[in-house]
Amino acid sequence: MNGMVIIGAGECGVRAAFTLREAGYQGAVTLIGEEPHLPYERPPLSKNTASAPKPIAEEEHYAEAGIELRRGLRIAGIEPATRQVVVDGGEKLSYDKLLIATGARARVFAGLECAQTLRTLEDAQTILTVLKSSRRIAVIGGGFIGLELAATARALGTQVTVLEAADRLMARIVPIEIAAVFEKRHRAEGVRFIFCAQVLQAGPDGVVLTDGRHIDADIVIAGVGALPETRLAEEAGLAVNNGIVVDNRFATQNPHIFAAGDCCNFPFRGQRVRLESWRASQDQGAHAAHAMLGAQNAFSTTPWFWSDQYDLGLQIAGLPDLARPFIHRDLGDGAFVLFQTDERGCLFSASGVGSGNAVARHISIAEKLIERAQPVPPDLLDNPDVNLKKLLKG
Amino acid sequence: MSQWIEACGVDDVEDEDLIRFDHEGRTFAIYRSPDALFYATDGLCTHEQVHLADGLVMDHIIECPKHNGRFDYRTGEAKGAPVCVNLKTYPVKVEDGRVLVDIACARR
Numbered sequence: 001m002n003g004m005v006i007i008g009a010g011e012c013g014v015r016a017a018f019t020l021r022e023a024g025y026q027g028a029v030t031l032i033g034e035e036p037h038l039p040y041e042r043p044p045l046s047k048n049t050a051s052a053p054k055p056i057a058e059e060e061h062y063a064e065a066g067i068e069l070r071r072g073l074r075i076a077g078i079e080p081a082t083r084q085v086v087v088d089g090g091e092k093l094s095y096d097k098l099l100i101a102t103g104a105r106a107r108v109f110a111g112l113e114c115a116q117t118l119r120t121l122e123d124a125q126t127i128l129t130v131l132k133s134s135r136r137i138a139v140i141g142g143g144f145i146g147l148e149l150a151a152t153a154r155a156l157g158t159q160v161t162v163l164e165a166a167d168r169l170m171a172r173i174v175p176i177e178i179a180a181v182f183e184k185r186h187r188a189e190g191v192r193f194i195f196c197a198q199v200l201q202a203g204p205d206g207v208v209l210t211d212g213r214h215i216d217a218d219i220v221i222a223g224v225g226a227l228p229e230t231r232l233a234e235e236a237g238l239a240v241n242n243g244i245v246v247d248n249r250f251a252t253q254n255p256h257i258f259a260a261g262d263c264c265n266f267p268f269r270g271q272r273v274r275l276e277s278w279r280a281s282q283d284q285g286a287h288a289a290h291a292m293l294g295a296q297n298a299f300s301t302t303p304w305f306w307s308d309q310y311d312l313g314l315q316i317a318g319l320p321d322l323a324r325p326f327i328h329r330d331l332g333d334g335a336f337v338l339f340q341t342d343e344r345g346c347l348f349s350a351s352g353v354g355s356g357n358a359v360a361r362h363i364s365i366a367e368k369l370i371e372r373a374q375p376v377p378p379d380l381l382d383n384p385d386v387n388l389k390k391l392l393k394g
Numbered sequence: 395m396s397q398w399i400e401a402c403g404v405d406d407v408e409d410e411d412l413i414r415f416d417h418e419g420r421t422f423a424i425y426r427s428p429d430a431l432f433y434a435t436d437g438l439c440t441h442e443q444v445h446l447a448d449g450l451v452m453d454h455i456i457e458c459p460k461h462n463g464r465f466d467y468r469t470g471e472a473k474g475a476p477v478c479v480n481l482k483t484y485p486v487k488v489e490d491g492r493v494l495v496d497i498a499c500a501r502r
Contacts, residue, residue, distance in 0.1 A: 054442075061478070361449065
């Protein structure tokens with residue numbers, strides 16, 4: 001039986017499966033997950049101390065939608081010539097169109113082999129168990145995951161040392177002015193930072209730095225980025241370059257194979273990017289599903305990221321260019337948004353921090369303005385008295 | 395049985411906007427539509443219990459401030475993933491410039 005096969009039952013794969021049905025597709029839809037669980041949301045894993053996972057969709061919804069969800073199944077390979085997916089154990093599944101939505105795995109540098117990483121529910125449960133019984137932990141990496149875990153650990157009363165290779169936090173995408181707000185807050189909560197840290201080895205009793213320093217810890221957690229899961233694509237002869245190479249509708253060079261989510265590398269506003277983002281995974285899964293059914297339109301949804309640390313909420317729309325200037329808009333109570341416009345005056349990024357969801361409306365408006373790509377006067381962006389929503393009406 | 399509670403004055407909510415209204419341990423969202431009609435829903439998103447009052451209203455859609463869940467606040471209808479559970483809505487009436495909500499009469 002032919003139909004649509006989706007490898008990977010994370011946010012991207014699940015969204016793609018349901019979108020196929022919403023779009024009216026009548027054939028078979030098979031969604032294959034390597035993990036044994038009902039597909040669950042990953043963002044809470046670093047933020048919450050609750051041990052029960054939150055399902056992306058309830059189990060009965062898959063059956064109601066006629067989606068065959070197969071869990072705990074590892075895929076041995078793809079045979080593009082016969083349009084088949086080979087399951088571990090030898091079973092073969094034929095497809096009309098295949099979506100690879102295999103996501104990413106935690107990166108592990110040399111010397112970090114003993115460190116705990118966070119990607120799956122099991123990882124989160126291991127970390128939570130240790131946090132509850134630990135006196136002190138070391139976190140390698142001052143990015144979203146490391147800092148969210150640091151905040152979670154402080155809430156449990158555990159001492160935390162964060163080791164960061166750069167001279168600042170969240171250096172990949174977050175403007176320094178916003179990173180400084182988080183650093184100050186973490187310090188106030190008692191987190192210790194070591195910047196420009198060169199880790200030699202993580203072991204069962206702590207971390208050794210290349211300068212000889214030793215940081216004692218009951219557990220070492222590494223949050224140093226993620227690598228795209230591209231094995232199946234590579235073995236199937238598909239192009240891979242920091243992710244599975246796809247076009248602006250998530251098609252690979254094989255017309256029957258698509259790839260979307262964290263595992264793919266796609267063209268966006270003149271550059272090739274690979275995103276690791278909860279929202280982007282869903283948006284791309286939905287777009288890929290339509291493309292699998294023949295839609296030709298290009299993906300143009302504004303990327304959106306967030307992080308919660310203590311009561312501070314960070315939201316980013318677009319892809320900030322940290323080398324270019326920011327337009328600062330003060331929202332009061334310590335909240336602010338940083339906008340960036342291109343040479344034509346069009347908004348291309350907005351990053352904000354504040355208590356709770358204080359910046360949400362501004363980021364939401366920015367998302368829509370970015371998508372419209374129409375010039376925005378800079379004196380409106382920095383003036384808190386101007387309601388930016390009016391710009392959406394124009 | 396009805397239980398009409400005064401939530402706010404008509405001028406407390408701007409056109410095409412919403413405010414949060416808390417009452418006896420419950421939280422609601424009170425909306426004023428672009429055509430100056432009032433509506434009321436539960437105050438928390440059905441996806442992850444986030445206060446909708448921090449979200450953006452465009453026409454008749456409220457967007458959750460966190461995860462982009464969207465609802466039609468007139469009917470409570472969830473407009474697609476990540477939200478799949480509708481918001482409860484409540485009858486609203488305006489009397490003497492005050493907005494009243496029947497909090498005993500939830501509809502989903």
